[in-house]
Amino acid sequence: MSEKLTRFFASRWGIILTGAVIGILAPLLQHWGNPANMGICVACFERDIAGALGLHRAAVVQYIRPEIPGFVLGATIAALLFREFKARTGSAPIVRFVLGVFAMIGALAFLGCPWRALLRLSAGDLNAVVGLIGLAAGIYIGVQFLKGGYNLGRSRKTHTAIGWIMPVMMIGLLLLLVFQVKVSETGALFFSESGPGSQHAFWLVSLAVGLIIGFLAQRTRFCTMGSIRDVLLMGDTHLISGLGALVVVAVIMNLVLGQFRTPAFFGQPVAHSQSLWNFLGMALAGLAFALAGGCPGRQLFLSGEGDGDSAVFVLGMITGAGLAHNFALAGAPDSVVDGVQKVGGIGPYGMAAVLLGLVVCVLIGVTMREKVEV
Amino acid sequence: MAQTVDARGLSCPQPVILARNAIKAGVFPIEVLVETVTSRENVKRAAERLGCTVQVDEMGEEFNLTLTK
Numbered sequence: 001m002s003e004k005l006t007r008f009f010a011s012r013w014g015i016i017l018t019g020a021v022i023g024i025l026a027p028l029l030q031h032w033g034n035p036a037n038m039g040i041c042v043a044c045f046e047r048d049i050a051g052a053l054g055l056h057r058a059a060v061v062q063y064i065r066p067e068i069p070g071f072v073l074g075a076t077i078a079a080l081l082f083r084e085f086k087a088r089t090g091s092a093p094i095v096r097f098v099l100g101v102f103a104m105i106g107a108l109a110f111l112g113c114p115w116r117a118l119l120r121l122s123a124g125d126l127n128a129v130v131g132l133i134g135l136a137a138g139i140y141i142g143v144q145f146l147k148g149g150y151n152l153g154r155s156r157k158t159h160t161a162i163g164w165i166m167p168v169m170m171i172g173l174l175l176l177l178v179f180q181v182k183v184s185e186t187g188a189l190f191f192s193e194s195g196p197g198s199q200h201a202f203w204l205v206s207l208a209v210g211l212i213i214g215f216l217a218q219r220t221r222f223c224t225m226g227s228i229r230d231v232l233l234m235g236d237t238h239l240i241s242g243l244g245a246l247v248v249v250a251v252i253m254n255l256v257l258g259q260f261r262t263p264a265f266f267g268q269p270v271a272h273s274q275s276l277w278n279f280l281g282m283a284l285a286g287l288a289f290a291l292a293g294g295c296p297g298r299q300l301f302l303s304g305e306g307d308g309d310s311a312v313f314v315l316g317m318i319t320g321a322g323l324a325h326n327f328a329l330a331g332a333p334d335s336v337v338d339g340v341q342k343v344g345g346i347g348p349y350g351m352a353a354v355l356l357g358l359v360v361c362v363l364i365g366v367t368m369r370e371k372v373e374v
Numbered sequence: 375m376a377q378t379v380d381a382r383g384l385s386c387p388q389p390v391i392l393a394r395n396a397i398k399a400g401v402f403p404i405e406v407l408v409e410t411v412t413s414r415e416n417v418k419r420a421a422e423r424l425g426c427t428v429q430v431d432e433m434g435e436e437f438n439l440t441l442t443k
Binding site: 006082088091152154155157229233236294 | 382383384385386387388390391394409410411412415416419420423435
């Protein structure tokens with residue numbers, strides 16, 4: 001039975017099912033309270049968690065998003081049930097940390113991870129098209145490195161307890177949320193009173209959705225970066241059929257729920273229309289994901305099944321979110337001031353950080369080639 | 375003489391890349407060693423797409439895939 005289910009989940013219908021379920025649940029989360037076009041955004045939600053912990057002080061994006069622990073723990077449950085939980089680590093963790101930091105800086109320049117890019121696209125935000133082209137461009141560069149022998153080396157089996165660190169940390173986050181810990185008037189935790197951080201579905205609903213998606217994605221290896229990489233690397237359309245299902249179903253859901261807007265660039269929810277930096281931000285994120293071997297969602301699912309290297313990538317992303325807001329690197333949404341349309345985007349520090357990130361990622365790709373014994 | 379590809383501990387997509395390189399080299403049978411079910415499914419799918427027949431043997435916590443053409 002278990003082997004039969006594994007076969008189904010590994011099939012094209014399995015990945016299509018997962019994409020479709022995400023396409024249903026993410027727009028519903030928006031309907032139930034999550035920010036517009038942000039039913040699920042791994043980068044944004046990790047950024048909100050960083051804010052709640054006080055790792056940055058951008059007052060509008062602070063909340064412990066239960067979807068993130070849900071993703072990790074859903075994957076843990078699936079991995080345990082199907083006996084795939086395997087503690088492993090040791091494949092260049094510091095590089096994975098750096099890749100995580102820059103992946104987040106790139107994603108926040110665009111204002112969203114690949115998941116949110118798909119959801120923005122499904123609601124009529126044309127900047128998402130620019131972002132997704134950038135993402136594909138970054139992944140294309142990563143594929144060239146992979147073809148050239150780029151490899152971060154082998155991970156090793158390790159103590160089971162090491163594999164549990166990430167799931168336990170996620171339970172800790174949930175406890176902080178449930179007990180609404182506040183150490184002092186001006187101390188952590190921080191919860192937004194306005195802005196995107198203040199908009200959220202009831203926490204149990206968010207957690208349940210996270211668990212369902214985490215479970216399915218662990219079984220089917222759903223990965224936004226991998227979808228594009230597999231097409232570019234070997235013309236394999238298996239994973240990308242999941243992305244297709246996600247977008248088609250999310251468009252229908254957005255139409256049904258009245259969340260679809262007339263397609264346009266300017267003034268989309270929590271988005272900016274500074275196209276060059278939407279492109280370059282996502283190119284940086286795509287390259288970093290490709291070099292790390294998974295999109296931000298996939299890294300969470302892997303960390304849930306005992307992969308310590310993915311866990312380090314996730315911690316890198318959370319750190320990157322702190323840096324991005326403390327150093328004013330993140331994009332600002334478009335706005336209308338006194339009736340005048342003002343295009344948002346990133347400032348000089350953000351531009352410098354995105355370019356620095358691209359240089360660092362290229363250096364990683366060029367210098368870290370390992371000749372693997374065949 | 376069988377070719378052996380040891381892809382244990384390598385993260386996605388390395389096992390698939392190594393298996394594809396071995397298939398392109400054209401010496402069969404090819405034995406691919408992997409550690410995770412993910413790698414097992416990925417290598418199997420990629421090899422079958424390239425016209426190989428894949429036999430999977432489970433050895434403890436590892437998998438031994440034999441690719442023939």
